[in-house]
Amino acid sequence: DAGVIQSPRHEVTEMGQEVTLRCKPISGHDYLFWYRQTMMRGLELLIYFNNNVPIDDSGMPEDRFSAKMPNASFSTLKIQPSEPRDSAVYFCASSLVAVLGTEAFFGQGTRLTVV
Amino acid sequence: QQQVKQSPQSLIVQKGGISIINCAYENTAFDYFPWYQQFPGKGPALLIAIRPDVSEKKEGRFTISFNKSAKQFSLHIMDSQPGDSATYFCAASNRGGGADGLTFGKGTHLIIQP
Numbered sequence: 629d630a631g632v633i634q635s636p637r638h639e640v641t642e643m644g645q646e647v648t649l650r651c652k653p654i655s656g657h658d659y660l661f662w663y664r665q666t667m668m669r670g671l672e673l674l675i676y677f678n679n680n681v682p683i684d685d686s687g688m689p690e691d692r693f694s695a696k697m698p699n700a701s702f703s704t705l706k707i708q709p710s711e712p713r714d715s716a717v718y719f720c721a722s723s724l725v726a727v728l729g730t731e732a733f734f735g736q737g738t739r740l741t742v743v
Numbered sequence: 744q745q746q747v748k749q750s751p752q753s754l755i756v757q758k759g760g761i762s763i764i765n766c767a768y769e770n771t772a773f774d775y776f777p778w779y780q781q782f783p784g785k786g787p788a789l790l791i792a793i794r795p796d797v798s799e800k801k802e803g804r805f806t807i808s809f810n811k812s813a814k815q816f817s818l819h820i821m822d823s824q825p826g827d828s829a830t831y832f833c834a835a836s837n838r839g840g841g842a843d844g845l846t847f848g849k850g851t852h853l854i855i856q857p
Contacts, residue, residue: 670832731777732845
């Protein structure tokens with residue numbers, strides 16, 4: 629398996645534009661997570677899905693952020709309109725529930741810059 | 744509210760030395776404590792993990808020490824090597840080991856000097 633695949637790797641956009649980040653989880657994993665990483669706040673959980681259903685979106689910062697998972701192999705995180713303070717690295721991760729613990733496998737991230 | 748506090752923010756250790764990173768948590772419902780390692784330009788990757796029913800877990804040069812009463816756990820890297828230079832995150836989760844989102848510490852930037 630190629631692991632969790634995110635696209636694009638880098639995104640530069642102007643303030644006010646819509647940004648869509650994409651994620652393909654590892655096949656067979658039934659949990660998908662979106663995290664945001666900044667120097668100031670570290671890794672923050674934004675939202676997670678179980679079997680394509682959003683379970684907890686309490687980490688989504690504002691209504692400008694939305695996430696969907698239309699099927700088991702694809703998820704998007706959308707920011708509309710984008711603002712400079714949204715600049716960060718966004719990670720998608722997937723996992724499979726296991727008895728002894730849960731390893732979350734992370735993608736390589738999308739570095740978003742909003743100018 | 745930060746539920747997992749990690750220290751130090753940065754750490755420089757000589758090659759061959761012991762690197763120690765500490766974490767403290769508040770939520771007594773946490774029952775899974777992993778450490779993740781992140782290299783520049785990459786996503787975090789699981790390094791080692793422990794459950795609160797044991798006080799120590801060792802995998803190669805990496806050891807987690809866990810103190811349930813103090814609500815603290817730490818990562819020890821023995822014989823530290825330049826290739827260990829990375830950012831390390833402690834994390835915690837609850838709900839019986841279900842795959843709910845991990846709560847991460849803010850990370851420790853570790854540099855191993857040759």
